[in-house]
Amino acid sequence: MSSIKDVAKHAGVSVATVSRVLNDKGYVSDNTREKVEHSIKELDYTPNEIARTLFNKQSKTIGLIVPDIMNPYFPELARAVEDTATKLGYNVILCNSDGNTEKEQRYLDVLLQKYVNGIIVSSNTLNVNQIEKLNIPVVSIDREISKGLPTIVVENKKGAMMATHFLKSKGCTRIAHIRGPHAIVNAEERYGGYQEVVGKETWFKESYIANGNYDMETSIEATLELLGLHPEIDGIFAANDIMAIGAIKAAYQLGKRVPEDIAIIGFDGISLSKATIPELTTIVQPIYELGETATTMLVQLMERQPIEETYRILDVKLVERHST
Structure with missing residues (x-):
């Protein structure tokens, strides 16, 4: 397996130059960029995502914290979050908190250590001070934590x-x-x-x-x-x-x-x-739309895109079956 040093040697440039090309940061001439990209292709080089995350402090990953993964509602919600995140170029780390305050805080700490770009959380124990200390975008789903926090709920x-x-x-x-x-x-x-x-x-x-x-x-x-x-x-x-x-x-x-x-x-x-x-x-309630809307909003916040509305209330409908 080729390393970044192999790419640099093959292209006749420094490791720092290869790094600038890979991370699209800093000036690199068009001619040099072409040489580096050609070497990457020739050597079939795959960047070390862990190293890239540490370098950029960005992981293209979001966290999802739910209170009870045994309740079928939350796996359906998680599926919508994952589908939408994947389409937008992000991965998802799923955390089951059991509605436990200490467990929730541990997950928040772990997610920060992994440099997640943002978090979607369904919680009845988190408070606004904990959210503000994270210093990354957070969207609350299914349950309102604070009036000022981006939130998606239903009627x-x-x-x-x-x-x-x-x-x-x-x-x-x-x-x-x-x-x-x-x-x-x-x-x-x-x-x-x-x-x-x-x-x-x-x-x-x-x-x-x-x-x-x-x-x-x-x-x-x-x-x-x-x-x-x-x-x-x-x-x-x-x-x-x-x-x-x-x-x-x-x-x-x-x-x-x-x-x-x-x-x-x-x-x-x-x-x-x-x-x-x-x-x-x-x-x-529109479970898939809830997850889709929350994920889209979170990505917009992470990428500093303009958002018209950060508090969304989705409608519900009655479906009659045989139990009535």
């Missing part, structure tokens, strides 16, 4: 209201909510949408709300407890699809038919929602 409250109104239109008269964690902004917004629709109903009870922690197993347990306490519940809005699938499993464990005895609707529109029996009615 969470609107979607939750659509879901709850839809259950009412299907004849549900006792609608429960399996909510996400209290610390997460989008979970609060979806809870707020549910409350907006049914909070003033005469039948409404605070005990119609259970925390499923955005997790299937937790949602199964929460739904079993909820229906045990309130067998009259005939509709459930779960704040994500994974919890909705857990609610369906719990309903069947109790001998309830979905949707004949209880209608269930989720939120996210993950591919798995079409594979359940019955197929899940859900509020679909």
Whole structure:
């Protein structure tokens, strides 16, 4: 395998000149550049990307930090980020934080050590001071960290209201909510949408709300407890699809038919929602567009391109399937 020294010797120039050609930095005459490029081709020389990164302090790489790679929503999001980054000439390092503050900070430190050009993060623990200390472009996705930080989210409250109104239109008269964690902004917004629709109903009870922690197993347990306490519940809005699938499993464990005895609707529109029996009615957010938009915005920031809008709220839609 040829080295940069071999290229320099073959072209009859210094190593520094070859380096300037490779990194397109500093003056090199057209004649010299042609000689170096010819030698690179003749010797089939491939630059050492690690050395180039150290030299430029640039890696053509972005970091993506997600809280739970086991939730199918995030692999779908990661696919969109990777596809878009590749088209724009960047690589992606995927980090799973488990929503853990210390783990998230360790990943930030590692990404900086690898000279990533920017980071896309979905976090409910990072704060604006941590972001500012990074001194590289950051885009928040799915969850808002700070009003001043470039952010891509969806109409969470609107979607939750659509879901709850839809259950009412299907004849549900006792609608429960399996909510996400209290610390997460989008979970609060979806809870707020549910409350907006049914909070003033005469039948409404605070005990119609259970925390499923955005997790299937937790949602199964929460739904079993909820229906045990309130067998009259005939509709459930779960704040994500994974919890909705857990609610369906719990309903069947109790001998309830979905949707004949209880209608269930989720939120996210993950591919798995079409594979359940019955197929899940859900509020679909544009997952691929979220990842694509966030990555494009991050690259624009990294490359100092003008950006008209750094805070984007994407719309959602209701897709009816068999669970309602």
